Amino acid sequence: MNEGATGDRVVAVARGFIGTPYRHQGSLKGVGCDCLGLIRGVWRELYGAEPEAPAPYAPDWAERAGEERLLAAAARHCGTALPVSTLRPGDLLIFRWRTGVAAKHAGIAAPDGRFIHAYEQGAVIESPLVPCWRRRIAGVFRFPEIF
Secondary structure, eight states, X not given: OOTTHHHHHHHHHHHTTTTOBBOTTOEETTTEEOHHHHHHHHHHHHHSSOSSOOOOOOTTHHHHHOOOHHHHHXXXXXOSOBOGGGOOTTOEEXXXXXXXXXXXXXXXXXXXXXXXXXXXXXXXXXXXXXXHHHTTEEEEEOOOOOO
């Protein structure tokens, strides 16, 4: 595939999840998912089986554990984090709510300065990647090329 084609496919698959209700630990389009579940569901549609199954997690896992598990998993499966300045549609975005706390939210960059994510107590939505979201980006990762 040509450069950008994988990103376009990632965005198309992620947009298919829009409207899926928020469900903690869920990962099924139309049934329910959280932010990690959105990424897991997109991965399955693009590549087949997930590379690893996440252990069960509580809503406050990042505050209690303090480990950068989400960033580490993104690096294991998508490679080294990229500079925010290189962000393009289809990239995996990992967010940190505040300094000193492990990153715990994920989304997918969309065209026109937007991103797709599972909004807690809502659904999967596409939101503007406004400055208050951009400054919380802890990592940008590119999905592996689809051949």
